[in-house]
Amino acid sequence: MYAVTNPATGELIEQIENATEEEVGAAIGRVHRGYDSWRRRTVADRAKIVSRAAELFAERAGELAAIMTLEMGKRINEGRGEIGIVVDIFNYYADNGPDLLADEPMTIKGGEAVITKGPIGPLLGVMPWNFPIYQVARFVAPNLVLGNTILLKHASICPRSAVAIESVLRDAGVPDDVYVNTFASSSQIPAILADPRIQGVSLTGSEQAGISVAAEAGRNLKKTVLELGGSDPLIVLDTDDLDETVKATATARMRNCGQSCNAPKRMIVLADLYDEFVDRLTKRVADFYLPGDPADPETKLPPLASIAAADEVAGQVEKAVEQGATLRTGGRRVGPGAYLEATVLTDVTPEMDAYYEEIFGPVVIVFRAETEEQAIAIANDSPFGLGASVFGTDRERSSRVARQIEAGMVYLNSAGGSQADLPFGGIKRSGMGRELGPAGIEEFMNKKSIRL
Numbered sequence: 001m002y003a004v005t006n007p008a009t010g011e012l013i014e015q016i017e018n019a020t021e022e023e024v025g026a027a028i029g030r031v032h033r034g035y036d037s038w039r040r041r042t043v044a045d046r047a048k049i050v051s052r053a054a055e056l057f058a059e060r061a062g063e064l065a066a067i068m069t070l071e072m073g074k075r076i077n078e079g080r081g082e083i084g085i086v087v088d089i090f091n092y093y094a095d096n097g098p099d100l101l102a103d104e105p106m107t108i109k110g111g112e113a114v115i116t117k118g119p120i121g122p123l124l125g126v127m128p129w130n131f132p133i134y135q136v137a138r139f140v141a142p143n144l145v146l147g148n149t150i151l152l153k154h155a156s157i158c159p160r161s162a163v164a165i166e167s168v169l170r171d172a173g174v175p176d177d178v179y180v181n182t183f184a185s186s187s188q189i190p191a192i193l194a195d196p197r198i199q200g201v202s203l204t205g206s207e208q209a210g211i212s213v214a215a216e217a218g219r220n221l222k223k224t225v226l227e228l229g230g231s232d233p234l235i236v237l238d239t240d241d242l243d244e245t246v247k248a249t250a251t252a253r254m255r256n257c258g259q260s261c262n263a264p265k266r267m268i269v270l271a272d273l274y275d276e277f278v279d280r281l282t283k284r285v286a287d288f289y290l291p292g293d294p295a296d297p298e299t300k301l302p303p304l305a306s307i308a309a310a311d312e313v314a315g316q317v318e319k320a321v322e323q324g325a326t327l328r329t330g331g332r333r334v335g336p337g338a339y340l341e342a343t344v345l346t347d348v349t350p351e352m353d354a355y356y357e358e359i360f361g362p363v364v365i366v367f368r369a370e371t372e373e374q375a376i377a378i379a380n381d382s383p384f385g386l387g388a389s390v391f392g393t394d395r396e397r398s399s400r401v402a403r404q405i406e407a408g409m410v411y412l413n414s415a416g417g418s419q420a421d422l423p424f425g426g427i428k429r430s431g432m433g434r435e436l437g438p439a440g441i442e443e444f445m446n447k448k449s450i451r452l
C-alpha cells in the first residue's frame, strides 16, 4: 500500500493500492515499446525536452515543495532548495548531453576506431523518500538525454511526489511510454528485474534494499547502480573561527533533519579543539534546532519522515546511551508527530552499535582524535565509504588528509550537499557507480567500439 501520512501530525491523508501484477507487466511493456522511437530521436531533440522539464520544475517549485513537506516532513524552504538542484541537474544534462554523447575517435594498433555512446534500453529506478524529487532527477535526467526509457518505483510514502514528477515530464514533452511511474510493491521488484525487457536498475536506498536488488540484478545479469547508506566522517584539523566551524558542521548534519545519506554523521575533532568544539556544538544544537511545523519557514527542526523512522533513531540513541555513550543533549521523542530532539553523543566506542551503524536522523556523534593519523584511522574505521569532509586552514594539509580517506567524495571546508556537475557516489557498503556530472550519464551507456 502507498500512503500519504503527515509526519508532523501522524494523520493519514490518502492510501493508494499497490499495482497488480498485470499493471506492472503493462508498465514494463510501455517502456519497452517507447524505447525504440525514443532512442532514434536526436540527442538535441531529447535534450530540448529535458531543458523544458527544468523550466517546469522551476515553475512548480512551490507546489512540489509543499508535497514533500506533507509527505515526508521536509522543511518548506529546504523543499524549494531541493527543486533548485533538480533544475540544475536537468539543465546540466540538457546543456552538456550533446557533448558528453559525442563520438570518441581513437587511434589503435593498426588503424582507427570510434566509440559511439548510446543507450541500453528500459531501466528500472527504485527511489527513496529523503529527497523525493532530487533522487529521481539525478537518475532520470541523464538517462532521458542518453535515450534510455524509465520505469520508476518510488518510496511507498511519496506517491504524490511520484505523480507530480511524472506530470512535469509529461508536460515537458516526454512521451507517455518513455517515463512511466508504477505503484509496484517492493515484492514485485524481483519479477521486474527478471523481465528480459528491463536492462538495468538504479537504486538509492538502504543497505538492505541494495543487497536485495543487487542479488536479483546479479541473478538476472542486469547492470546496477547503487547509492546506499553512509556514515560520513567530518574531520576538524584546526580553525581560525570555531563558531563558524561549529555552525557549518551542525547545519550540514541537521539538513533534511539528518536524513541524508551523505550528511556528516561522525565529527572527528583534534584533541586541542575537542572540548570547546563539543561545548559549542551542544549549545548550538540544543538552542537552535527546536521542533516545529515543517510548513512554517521559521522552523529549524522538522519531524522525521515517519513515526517508524523517529522511533528507530530514538532507539539507536537509547541503545548507545545504555552501552555507555554520553548524551550531551536531546535524544527524546517529541509527539504527536515524528519528532526527535536534536541530539549530540560523545564517548562512542567501537564496542557500541552506534560506532559502526548509520544513524539516519538529527544525531551528531563527536569523536576525539589525538593526531591527524588517528583522525584518518577513525574516519576509515567504517563499513561505509560515501562522502567525507575535512575542515582546516591549511589547504595542503587538508588535501593530504582527503587523499587518505576511504570515500567516494571528500569536501574541504564544506559538508554534505551535491551539485549537478560533480560526480556523486561511494565505495565499500555505500554502493557502486556514480551519479551526476559526466560520470552520471555513463552508467547505463553502451560505449560501442567500432573498428574502422
Ligand SMILES: O=CCCCC(=O)O
Pocket (backbone or CB within 6 Å): 130, 131, 259, 260, 261, 262, 416, 417, 418, 419
Ligand atoms: O541522501 C543522499 C542525497 C543527498 C543529496 C544532497 O546532499 O544534495
